[in-house]
Amino acid sequence: xxxxxxxxxxxxxxxxxxxxxxxxxxxALARYSRxxxxxxxxxxxxxxxxxxKFLESFYFQYGHASIADLGHVTVCFEGISEIAATEIEDxxxxxxxxxxxxxxxxxKAGVIVPPELTADxxxxxxxxxxxxxxTYRSVQQSAFERLREDLPKPPDMKEEAYYRNLSARAxxxxxxxxxxxxxxxxxxxxxxxxxxxxxxxxxxxxxxEVREIGEELGRACARPPDCMWNGDHAEPLxxxxxxxADPEEYxxxxxxxxxxxxxxxxxxxxxxxxxDVDLIQPTHPASDLCATLLxxxxxxxxxxxxxxxxxxxxxxxxxxxxxxxxxxxxxxxxPRHFRGAPYALDIVMDIGAYRDLHRHRRCHQFRQPxxxxxxxxxxxxxxxxxxxxxxxxxxxxxxxxxxxxxQPAAQYLLPFAARxxxxxxxxxxxxxxxxxxxxxxxxxxxxxxxxxxxxxxxMRVDPVLGELVEAxxxxxxxxxxx
Numbered sequence: 001x002x003x004x005x006x007x008x009x010x011x012x013x014x015x016x017x018x019x020x021x022x023x024x025x026x027x028a029l030a031r032y033s034r035x036x037x038x039x040x041x042x043x044x045x046x047x048x049x050x051x052x053k054f055l056e057s058f059y060f061q062y063g064h065a066s067i068a069d070l071g072h073v074t075v076c077f078e079g080i081s082e083i084a085a086t087e088i089e090d091x092x093x094x095x096x097x098x099x100x101x102x103x104x105x106x107x108k109a110g111v112i113v114p115p116e117l118t119a120d121x122x123x124x125x126x127x128x129x130x131x132x133x134x135t136y137r138s139v140q141q142s143a144f145e146r147l148r149e150d151l152p153k154p155p156d157m158k159e160e161a162y163y164r165n166l167s168a169r170a171x172x173x174x175x176x177x178x179x180x181x182x183x184x185x186x187x188x189x190x191x192x193x194x195x196x197x198x199x200x201x202x203x204x205x206x207x208x209e210v211r212e213i214g215e216e217l218g219r220a221c222a223r224p225p226d227c228m229w230n231g232d233h234a235e236p237l238x239x240x241x242x243x244x245a246d247p248e249e250y251x252x253x254x255x256x257x258x259x260x261x262x263x264x265x266x267x268x269x270x271x272x273x274x275x276d277v278d279l280i281q282p283t284h285p286a287s288d289l290c291a292t293l294l295x296x297x298x299x300x301x302x303x304x305x306x307x308x309x310x311x312x313x314x315x316x317x318x319x320x321x322x323x324x325x326x327x328x329x330x331x332x333x334x335p336r337h338f339r340g341a342p343y344a345l346d347i348v349m350d351i352g353a354y355r356d357l358h359r360h361r362r363c364h365q366f367r368q369p370x371x372x373x374x375x376x377x378x379x380x381x382x383x384x385x386x387x388x389x390x391x392x393x394x395x396x397x398x399x400x401x402x403x404x405x406x407q408p409a410a411q412y413l414l415p416f417a418a419r420x421x422x423x424x425x426x427x428x429x430x431x432x433x434x435x436x437x438x439x440x441x442x443x444x445x446x447x448x449x450x451x452x453x454x455x456x457x458x459m460r461v462d463p464v465l466g467e468l469v470e471a472x473x474x475x476x477x478x479x480x481x482x
Contacts, residue, residue: 015039021235022071022192027051029070055240068193073237075195075220076187080213081112082355083180083370083412087210088188091198092336092361096188101175101352101416102444103168107137111181114409116208121405125181128401128413132177135394139387140174146385151479165480172444173381175352177394180370181412195221196241203247206408211247218245253327254335259297261323265316266294271304276348277450278303279457284310285340286317292337292344293324295423296366299373302346302423339364341425343461345454350377352416353446360434363426370411372399374419377446431458432469439471441478448474 017039020028024046032042055067077088085098111129113122147169153162190198199221202214220226222242224234236242280303282288290312291305298305309317324335341364349357351370358365382391395415402410426434431454437443438451452474459466 017043022073022238023055023240024051026067026071026192027055030067052240068196069191071192072189073192073195074189075217076185077213078185079183080186081181081209081412082184083207084210084213085184085186086355086358087202087205087207088186088213089358091190091194093194094188094190094361096186098186099184101178102171106178106182107133107140109183111179112183112209112412114181114209114412115212116409117405124401124404125413128398129179129181131397132179132394132415135390136174136177138390139177139382140170142385142387143170143173143381154480157480169479173379176350176377176379176415176417177391178416179412180351180414192238192241195238196245199245200248204249204252218242250327250329250332251335254324255297257323257326258293261320262294262297266298271300274301274303274346277453277457278346279461280306280344281342281461282306282344288340288344289338290317290320292366293320296368299368302344336364342427343425343431345424345426345457347422347424347450348374348419349422349450350416350446351414351418351420353444353450354420354422356444356447357434357438357450360430362430363424366423368421370414370418370420372402372414372418374421376415376417377419378417379445428465435469435471441472441476441481445474
């Protein structure tokens with residue numbers, strides 16, 4: 001009988017790997033998982049073998065998608081609109097940061113002009129955007145002065161910290177006037193699997209700017225990185241991915257098919273009013289799915305859609321689901337609409353609050369078209385600093401300009417104050433986390449109110465769990481704490 005070693009440990013049990021091109025790293029780790037060799041041997045193997053051939057076969061041809069989770073890449077997007085940043089970040093498996101509108105002065109930033117506008121439309125857009133930014137600057141200054149009157153500097157606070165905190169609170173008020181076309185930047189770290197999905201999704205966006213960003217992102221993957229560490233020569237970032245990242249056709253087709261179904265099958269009618277934060281525990285999965293499919297292509301509340309779907313016969317629900325799946329191809333995942341959760345939170349909130357809550361990815365998010373049809377949020381502090389008239393006038397100017405612009409480009413002019421409808425589907429752990437974190441005194445007062453209402457909605461539906469959520473009431477404030 002051969003001798004068996006009872007100690008299989010090596011001299012080193014933890015081996016670190018130097019940064020490698022994402023596709024080569026994915027190849028090395030995939031080979032490592034499929035052989036008894038050390039990672040040292042797998043890395044050396046990859047030096048002398050073509051990772052592109054491996055990925056072409058196993059990732060793209062055979063569909064071993066998890067291989068692409070093993071290579072990661074850092075990408076930054078500069079000089080893009082806030083609306084484009086929101087589209088870029090709309091990935092569940094995503095890590096990144098966007099520039100904050102709460103801590104920076106955007107009064108001289110200018111705006112991103114939607115490329116699809118004509119010359120005359122661009123003039124209308126630019127004039128209204130300039131009016132919003134002028135008012136943004138005026139309101140920020142008025143808010144800062146009123147805050148300084150209301151909140152004298154504590155003796156133990158440094159002047160620099162005092163100024164910084166008051167400025168941030170003033171920006172919290174003024175940011176309601178920032179248009180969705182304000183420029184920003186986003187930095188992200190993703191797997192090349194998520195990056196491929198992102199490129200394909202961006203290329204099929206309803207916004208021309210976003211489609212152009214998707215094309216540029218694909219080209220960037222085919223060349224060496226723009227920013228080098230220690231000036232090292234680098235290989236192309238993800239050239240195999242770049243060859244295969246064609247526009248994603250299925251989601252746009254599904255949306256068009258569902259919109260057509262709505263026109264043919266949903267009669268217009270006045271819906272019963274629902275609160276701005278409306279929580280439902282869906283108990284009928286097929287009705288929940290139908291309501292979720294219809295939510296982004298209507299202006300109706302989730303509650304109304306869910307109640308309608310529950311009243312339908314089974315065949316009508318089957319028909320709608322077949323419509324949604326009709327254009328699905330072999331490589332298309334099931335849409336996120338098919339992912340359920342115990343709680344559905346239908347929230348009407350301003351776009352600024354949505355930009356902050358959109359960062360929570362441990363849930364499934366859906367939105368209806370951004371709109372000015374649901375009115376605007378006007379912070380109470382606008383009246384306290386005597387800026388009500390100029391605030392309202394700037395919003396009126398934006399409304400008049402948007403009426404002259406085509407969709408979806410007109411949405412670039414929507415101020416952050418614009419109220420729109422969003423659906424968040426989550427479990428209790430995520431609800432507790434969002435409500436606790438976002439209701440804290442350091443947060444913006446807009447999403448603090450939403451987070452507090454999330455707890456109140458859960459208290460009405462399930463008080464046993466609602467009592468476990470430690471949310472801070474919005475009337476508890478500490479303006480000098482950041």
